[in-house]
Amino acid sequence: MMIQETRRTAPTAATAPITNAIAVASGKGGVGKTWLSITLAHALANLGRRTALIDGDLGLANVDIQLGLSPDIDLADVLDNDVPLAQAAQRHQPTGLDIIAGRSGVASLATLSAARLASFGRGIADLSGRYDRVLVDLGAGVERPVRYLAAAAQRTLVVTNDEPTSLTDAYALIKLLMQDGAKTKVSVVVNAAASRAEGERTYKTLAKACDTFLKMTPPLLGVVRRDAKVRDAIRAQVPLLTRHPGSDAARDVEAIAQHLAQAS
Numbered sequence: 001m002m003i004q005e006t007r008r009t010a011p012t013a014a015t016a017p018i019t020n021a022i023a024v025a026s027g028k029g030g031v032g033k034t035w036l037s038i039t040l041a042h043a044l045a046n047l048g049r050r051t052a053l054i055d056g057d058l059g060l061a062n063v064d065i066q067l068g069l070s071p072d073i074d075l076a077d078v079l080d081n082d083v084p085l086a087q088a089a090q091r092h093q094p095t096g097l098d099i100i101a102g103r104s105g106v107a108s109l110a111t112l113s114a115a116r117l118a119s120f121g122r123g124i125a126d127l128s129g130r131y132d133r134v135l136v137d138l139g140a141g142v143e144r145p146v147r148y149l150a151a152a153a154q155r156t157l158v159v160t161n162d163e164p165t166s167l168t169d170a171y172a173l174i175k176l177l178m179q180d181g182a183k184t185k186v187s188v189v190v191n192a193a194a195s196r197a198e199g200e201r202t203y204k205t206l207a208k209a210c211d212t213f214l215k216m217t218p219p220l221l222g223v224v225r226r227d228a229k230v231r232d233a234i235r236a237q238v239p240l241l242t243r244h245p246g247s248d249a250a251r252d253v254e255a256i257a258q259h260l261a262q263a264s
């Protein structure tokens with residue numbers, strides 16, 4: 001497929017990135033951001049990295065659902081009642097992660113004001129001092145909260161699959177981040193690929209559009225293969241690395257985690 005260039009939008013202010021924060025974004029929903037965030041965070045914890053996972057899909061919490069948690073404190077408490085982010089971090093024994101859960105169906109989270117978004121960003125910066133890595137699972141779309149939180153992180157993983165809509169949306173997100181002047185290091189993860197070679201082909205389509213229209217080429221961080229065990233683990237609400245260690249998707253995510261554990 002070809003990605004077509006369209007109109008430009010006005011840039012917004014850039015933010016100084018948090019060095020050990022990694023945002024997971026995609027533009028399109030349903031490409032595996034939440035699953036990848038959980039599994040990557042788990043793999044980083046298995047590598048001995050103190051890791052926190054923040055459900056940053058404001059208003060549509062999913063991390064707790066995929067893991068079968070019932071958090072007694074969550075982001076709505078943090079953002080509505082000024083509870084410090086660190087207090088909302090709950091240790092998840094099976095993975096060793098500290099998880100900051102979101103809350104679904106809360107309009108005040110879905111439509112966060114610029115001031116509260118900034119205070120959330122500062123909260124993440126404060127929290128990040130306690131961890132080696134902080135992963136932020138972002139919501140779908142290319143709206144302000146998504147771009148703000150991506151820009152706040154040193155790295156943004158843009159997740160795509162081989163569907164044209166997913167590629168187009170990933171490109172749109174990268175383009176907007178560039179126009180915003182975001183300092184985050186964007187890299188690409190191709191998820192649910194039929195094979196590594198197919199995943200690399202998908203990456204090249206996106207990379208070519210970025211190269212042609214944006215004069216930048218985000219690197220490929222990794223390809224995660226399509227694996228029926230992912231759905232099985234999610235349905236069971238058990239992390240993939242616990243339920244199906246050694247599966248194709250588990251090994252692919254572990255390879256990415258190795259990289260993220262080393263890279264600054």
Ligand SMILES: Nc1ncnc2c1ncn2[C@@H]1O[C@H](COP(=O)(O)OP(=O)(O)O)[C@@H](O)[C@H]1O
Binds near residue numbers: 026227
């Ligand atoms: N590598 C994969 N192989 C097979 N299915 C996958 C894979 N990654 C994700 N999925 C499927 O995609 C669905 C959506 O994943 P999710 O993490 O909720 O996406 P998002 O957060 O981007 O909306 C999952 O429920 C799972 O069934």
Ligand SMILES: [Mg+2]
Binds near residue numbers: 033034035057062138
């Ligand atoms: Mg999600």
